[in-house]
Amino acid sequence: MTQDPNTLVDFTVASGEQVTVTVQAVNCNCMTTGAFNGTDLTAISNDPDVYQFTFNGNSGDKARFACLCVFQPKDPLFAHYTFQLTGSQGGNFSSTDTPKETPKASKVLFFTIA
């Protein structure tokens, strides 16, 4: 897996590569839900919330992982969620943080098959 160093949300993966996304809440409770390509994902563990999915397809195919992060009004302004990604065929990356919005803030990560 590789990462676009400019956007930090664009990734290239091999077909069949398993991607692990670790979402950690900072200064707030960890309340997230994840989905890949329009399908629900169940976190394999919580706090940090860990999501796993495998992207199968042809070269150039695109898919998205979306995460909805919930905040509460009294959470501090600089509360945020961090995103760490690991590819089963190598690569360990940090994406951009998702800062507080009330009540929800979203993050979409973009994947393309190499």
Added chain:
Amino acid sequence: MHSRAVTIVLTLIFLLTIRGAALGQSATLSAVGEGAVGNQNPKSAPGSSQSNDPNSPAQTCAKFDPKQLENDAAIANDAEGLAWSIVYNYSTLPANVTQADAAIPSTRVKGRLPQFNLVVLSAALSMKECKTATVQTATKQTNKQVGAPSSSDGSTSAVQKVGIPQLLGVAVENGAVTSNVSGTTITLSTTPYGFIYAFARDQDTEQAYEDSPFFTHLGLSASFNVGSNSSDPLASATRKQVSQWQAKYALRDTSIRSSAVRGFYTSELAQAAANLAKDLSDPANGAADPLLVDVSGILLSNWNSLFPNVKQAYTEVANQPNATDPGPTTKILAMQILQILDKDPGYQSALSVAGQNSLLGNLASRYSKDAATFATQEKKFETSVSNLAKGWNGALSFNQKFPTTTTSAATSSASSSTAKPPVPPYLVGELDVTCEPKTDNTQKVACPLGPKATLTGNFSGSFYANPNPALNETAFRGGNGALQAQWSLGPGFVKVKSANDKSQMTLSASGSYQRLQENKDQKGKRPDIVLGNLKLEIPISSGVSFPLSFSVANATEQIKETYVKGNFGVSFDLDKLASLLKANQ
């Protein structure tokens, strides 16, 4: 007698002033409300659908004009989130970056743009939702002890509450209830957890919170004597001025970081959130990619004009770890972004093309409905979180009091005052219990005063570390028991609060009995002191209230003399102020 008479006269004058001010202010605001208020808020421009009153009926959404994006309330709201993402990304850059480097945030908000695009498309397809701000639970909370503990000089409370302010609670109160010393105090309070993680921000995770039950249940406060003429009370918060410090351990965690909040999220909000996540990751969203690329490029190409506001917005919130809302410049930045998109022919064209894609149209429609469901579920979630602070709770506290040395103050001249023997500091151990009825049906053991009244009880014993036998003191100083019933009387009659301020006017009646061992067999003193207190707390502005207090007692600690006393003060609750700032967005 002279000082008592002055106190009563001042109280009466103050009451009349408040009443006059309230009536005058009310009339003024009513007149404005019928006229120009609708034009005060940029979001309330003609065509806007947003209302700050959550109880107002749904309004008809105006026709969407893609060249007036900022006039759509849902888009303007979402743009604020986008603007804050830009400012936040700027804050994560190393210090002393060049302006060119600082443009990095414009590319690093790409992951936030699919939501923005779906909101715009929903509006473009006339499927947007007319919704209102829903964040108003915090200002209803009345169970926190923001003022000085009841035994402190200058307190207007006869009974102290169980809750611990999570933010720095500051209260300046003038008056005294349980002592005949009328002083002015300022109280600072916090939790050790909040204090520790203020310096280790990125390590404050849910797990760290759950692993630190002692530091999250513990509240620390210190009250300081401040001069009545002090123009800067915080400057008086020095060690020498400490009148009391207190450590309080709450038996039940009622904060928003409690693990119970996750349970509410799972049962009430997770499914609605999952539907939104599915929409955002839907392959049909790919049809909006041209919009995505356009917004990223437009942000970058307009960076020179956006940057000053990005920098200013960050300056407003830097060094404010407890702030809960972005400053006003973030709103200005959001409007600026939307106005740039209004004028960008490429974006307008891509929006038009995207709007004609049926798959994307269906997705935008679904997103709009799912967002409405999320908003509904979020209200239930907020209700559950607000009820978390209600029900039965208790706290154990330990404090040390440094009584103020009194003077006979027959005249205002210091040279003519006669000093009384100093009262030594003493320690107090206390158990507090409270029950505030929950607004849902989840309370297992009902409150004893019914569904409308909050009961609070304090039971304490006090001890001298160094008793002075000459003053008839022994190690055991005495015991105290107090009960209070409190009723919410609605929003109050002073109409200077904002529409989102749900602070309640409260009436409380309390009584206490104190046994003071050293007064036994002492001429002119009573060992058994009984006090009754009636207190009306009137919210007068955002996070600010006036407590009016009337007390009757058979004696004070120092003098065997029945008294009737009135006190007033001003209380500031920064938690409420922070919440109101958010609700006003």
